[in-house]
Amino acid sequence: MKILSSSHAKHCLGYQIIFCPKYRNQVLEGAIEVELKRILGETCQTYGWTLHAIEIMPDHVHVFVQADHTTAPVEIAKTMKSISAVHIFSTFKDLKKRRFWGSGLWSDGTFYSSVGGASEEAVNQYIATQKQRG
Template sequence: MAHKLNSLAHTKWMCKYHIVFTPKYRRKLIYNQYRKDLADYLTRLCKYKGVEIIEGHLMPDHVHMLVSIPPKLSVASFMGYLKGKSALMMFDQHANLKYKFGNRHFWAEGYYVSTVGMNESTIKKYIRDQERNDMVKDKLTTIEYQDPFKSGR
């Protein structure tokens, strides 16, 4: 699954992101009675947008997710959608949260995101091997190339 390429009509892509976001005032209530509902909401919302959750953990006061987001969605628009819709779903299902979180602000502002790409050593190895493969192919050809700018008299 590490090198799984996804595809759209004219695109092959592998865009993975590590995302961390917190509830308002880092209240430690995710592990309480809301944990199961919140996990269901996040999973459902990601599925609606075509985002694959590779790994996800609901910690007592924050959420860690490793997701694969299609390039047609920006990370910012996806996070706005995810945090906004999940907050509305939480307040609709659990009316008592309105008193703890005023004005339907369930999540704190902002989030942390970093790209998850190939390892630098893997890329270096690929470049070394690619150069070695090209040299081997050149040795196997029997055609001698001549410099076209020198006269072959």
């Protein structure tokens, strides 16, 4: 990950985000997988996020994304899930009828993990030795 700069901040914030289709339906394969990768990549590009890695399993999505320090990880996930659901349902019209009647594509739950350049131990050590270093 690169250190990014804005007018008053430097930041290096990456997130691992995992989300699943409702009912853990195994529908994210074949043409849906290809289209989902494309739309998530385009969404990141549109919002100025860097998509470092993406893997789509039949019943869940893993993304590693880097964003500006003013963007919360929950905002990233909500945007990705919302845009992709609309696009997938409009492209694959029978999917909603077969598996997702009366509901959205994605489950409410999402896993978030920060990805950084320093370990917890290194950060604790750095903070603990601040006064010693002057």
